[in-house]
Amino acid sequence: MSGVGARGELSPIDDAISRLAAVGSDVRWIMTTGFVFFGFLVPLFARAVKLSVNRSAAIALSVTALATLGVALTPLDRSEAVDGWHSLFAGLGYLALGAAPVFAWPQLRVDGRRTLGFVGLVAAAIAAVSLPLSLTDYPTGLFQRLGLTAVDLWIIGLALSIRNVSMRDASIRDSPDGSLRFGS
DSSP states (O other): OTTOOTTSOOOTTTSOGGGGGSTTOTTHHHHHHHHHHHHHHHHHHHHHHHHHTOHHHHHHHHHHHHHHHHHHHSOTTSOHHHHHHHHHHHHHHHHHHHHHHHHHHHHHHHTTOHHHHHHHHHHHHHHHHHHHHTTSSSOHHHHHHHHHHHHHHHHHHHHHHHHHHHHHHHHHHHSTTSOOOSOO
16 A cells, blocks of 8 residues: 555555555445445435536536445455456546536526636636546645545535525515515
């Protein structure tokens, strides 16, 4: 394992996130559980994205989720063939995750959520630079975490935006005259 310190610990700077779920890892079950939860819950979120943003962003998020389930099913260090499948699933997941904000941008701009759209483009750019760098001799873990975290933070912002829009729309629907009510 690359980046394993003197005490046998994984390095968040040098080691890929998947090392936490590798065969023989003490925390394999925790990381695998996280992958599985992400893989099952993101498609539920993608349904809301489809309704609130657009189908392309929802598909990209769903592909990311399915690829993450593939990552969970193919832990590192089982065999060379499984490691190859793992890399394929991880790469597909990274590409789809980075594409989601790009696909969402046009509709977010039209809807007046330009800041969220711009932040998504910045997150996608960070991912586009960071994730390929994680395949080099540079600090794999650092770049991988940077790229994934940037888009994950955008997803949280998107979720909050969808919630706010839904609450606003419900408030308008519930208002007797259809106007927006504040403080109710």
